[in-house]
Structure formats: C-alpha cells, structure tokens
Amino acid sequence: MTDVFEKIEGITGVAARENELLSLHTTFGVGGSCDLMVWVSTEEALKEVLAAAQAGGLPTFVLGRGSNLLVRDGGISGVVLRLVEELAGIDVTGLGIRAGGGASLGEVVSRATSAGIGGLEFLAGIPGTVGGAAVANAGARDIWFGHYMAELTILGSDLETVRLSADDLKFGYRTSSLAPDWIVIEAVLSGAAASVEEVRQKVETSLERRRRTQPVGERSAGCIFKNPPGDSAGRLIESAGLKGLTVGGAQVSPVHANFIVNTGGATAREILDLVARIKDRVKVLNGVELELEVSVVGKD
Numbered sequence: 001m002t003d004v005f006e007k008i009e010g011i012t013g014v015a016a017r018e019n020e021l022l023s024l025h026t027t028f029g030v031g032g033s034c035d036l037m038v039w040v041s042t043e044e045a046l047k048e049v050l051a052a053a054q055a056g057g058l059p060t061f062v063l064g065r066g067s068n069l070l071v072r073d074g075g076i077s078g079v080v081l082r083l084v085e086e087l088a089g090i091d092v093t094g095l096g097i098r099a100g101g102g103a104s105l106g107e108v109v110s111r112a113t114s115a116g117i118g119g120l121e122f123l124a125g126i127p128g129t130v131g132g133a134a135v136a137n138a139g140a141r142d143i144w145f146g147h148y149m150a151e152l153t154i155l156g157s158d159l160e161t162v163r164l165s166a167d168d169l170k171f172g173y174r175t176s177s178l179a180p181d182w183i184v185i186e187a188v189l190s191g192a193a194a195s196v197e198e199v200r201q202k203v204e205t206s207l208e209r210r211r212r213t214q215p216v217g218e219r220s221a222g223c224i225f226k227n228p229p230g231d232s233a234g235r236l237i238e239s240a241g242l243k244g245l246t247v248g249g250a251q252v253s254p255v256h257a258n259f260i261v262n263t264g265g266a267t268a269r270e271i272l273d274l275v276a277r278i279k280d281r282v283k284v285l286n287g288v289e290l291e292l293e294v295s296v297v298g299k300d
C-alpha cells in the first residue's frame with residue numbers, strides 16, 4: 001500500500017494525508033479513518049490518482065463536504081478524495097453557472113445572488129457540493145437540483161470524460177441516474193433573470209425558514225429519512241412520540257424529528273441503532289416503511 005501512497009502523494013496538484021479521521025470531515029462529526037485522504041485540484045491530477053489507485057487495487061470514494069452521509073466507525077478502506085481548487089471553481093456567464101464538482105452549494109448560491117440569477121435559492125443552507133447535489137438530486141420536496149442542470153461532465157471508471165446534457169439524465173425525488181462510479185467534474189446550471197434584491201430576499205426567506213424549523217448549527221447529516229409519498233417523515237416520527245429519543249450521543253432532534261443530531265461523541269453504531277428504533281416504531285404505529293435518505297458507507 002505504501003508504494004501506491006507514495007506514488008499518489010508525488011502527483012502534482014495533490015495533497016494527501018494517511019489515516020485521516022473522517023469524523024473531522026463529516027457534518028455528523030462521526031466516522032472512522034480512511035487509509036489515505038487526497039485533496040485533488042485538477043482534472044489531470046484526478047485521473048492520475050484514480051489510475052494509481054486502480055493499479056494498486058485500492059478502492060476510491062469521493063467525499064464531497066461530508067454531508068448527507070454516515071460513515072461507519074471502522075472508516076473507509078482505500079483512498080478518500082476531496083475535489084478542490086480548479087475542481088471546485090465557479091464561473092458565471094449570463095444566466096449560466098459553471099461549477100466544479102467540488103464547489104460548495106453555498107458558494108453557488110452566493111454567486112447566483114450577486115449575478116441576479118434566480119431559481120437556485122432553494123439550495124441555500126444545504127451544506128453539500130455540486131457533485132453530491134447532482135448524485136443525490138438535492139433539494140426540497142418538489143424542487144430539486146436536476147431542474148436547473150443544463151449539462152454535466154463526468155469521469156467514468158475507464159477515466160474517460162463524458163459530457164452529458166440534461167436529456168441524457170433522469171432525476172426523481174432524491175434520486176438520479178448517475179452511475180455510482182462516476183465522478184462529477186463539472187455541472188452547468190441554468191437559472192432565470194431576476195433582480196439581485198429579489199434573489200437576496202428569497203435566499204434570506206429560505207435560510208430563515210430553515211433556522212426556524214431545522215436544527216441548524218447542530219451536527220447532523222440533514223434529513224435522515226426520505227419523505228414517504230404524500231406524507232412527511234418528520235410528522236410521522238413526531239406523532240410516534242420519538243422527538244428527543246436518545247441512544248448514546250445520538251438524538252432525534254427536538255426541533256425537527258427527521259433530523260438525528262450528534263449531541264457529542266456519538267458513534268455511527270449509536271446513530272444506526274436510533275435509526276432502527278425509529279423505523280420500527282413508525283412501522284408498528286403507522287404501517288409506513290421509512291427509507292434512509294443519507295448514504296451509509298464504510299466498515300463497522
């Protein structure tokens with residue numbers, strides 16, 4: 001493994017650290033370590049890192065901003081990638097926003113606001129990257145990332161770059177047709193003309209609503225379950241009397257029942273135990289099978 005690590009560490013446009021704790025890089029503040037964490041700044045460097053990892057038989061995983069994710073306590077085997085600098089850049093032309101897969105959604109919203117590009121206000125307050133938002137089709141109940149995506153550039157496991165148009169892809173509630181081994185290099189988002197003041201107002205309203213209804217500022221992975229068709233996971237969990245239910249450091253948020261918060265020192269095991277208890281109670285009381293929205297990755 002050390003040979004592969006040395007090779008990766010020597011690639012231009014790469015910074016790397018061995019045995020990095022993932023709890024430092026997830027919004028839950030939970031997760032064991034990975035063998036190597038690699039910050040990659042260019043497409044060329046990314047291809048070289050992936051080629052070296054493939055040749056050395058090491059799995060790779062793109063972390064994004066560590067939101068909407070639960071990393072288990074045994075961590076992730078192999079190489080964990082963060083896309084930075086050029087791969088996280090943002091360019092605005094007219095009503096189009098070209099953003100790297102590693103760009104933060106917050107930065108996209110702020111650039112859209114100052115350019116008077118409307119439509120993307122719903123992304124305000126979502127702590128993810130453009131790549132993560134494309135894969136999980138981030139958004140609210142019926143307005144989502146895919147609605148504004150004009151073009152997507154991805155890198156497949158054959159290390160070929162492919163440009164896809166919106167018509168090549170399918171998006172649904174929290175799902176997309178992006179293959180699990182694709183890495184999002186860049187997305188072009190297309191908004192509508194608006195005044196800067198109008199966009200600013202909508203962003204502020206959206207953030208204010210979040211501050212009022214969600215445990216903003218606490219350690220969570222966002223909503224933990226998908227909303228079942230025609231209902232709300234938060235409403236079901238609250239009506240099952242589970243707000244505030246605790247397993248170790250994991251708690252059903254008293255603010256919004258579809259959030260689990262890490263009140264300090266929670267483990268992935270405790271969070272998953274709490275998830276199982278919630279699913280069980282909601283199934284018994286309402287006959288509804290809740291489905292996780294967050295991705296669970298790594299080893300026990």
Ligand code: EPU
Pocket residue numbers: 139140141213221222223224225226227232233234235236238255256257258293
């Ligand atoms: N509700 C309760 N108890 C609660 C929470 C909610 O009764 O503890 C009720 C509310 O009163 C409301 C309904 O459930 O009548 C819906 O709640 P809310 O308006 O807060 O929206 P949500 O459906 O729970 C969705 C997305 C959020 C997104 C918000 C706002 C899902 C699973 N959740 O929440 O996305 O921020 O709309 O746009 O689709 C996420 O995906 O991580 C996420 C937080």
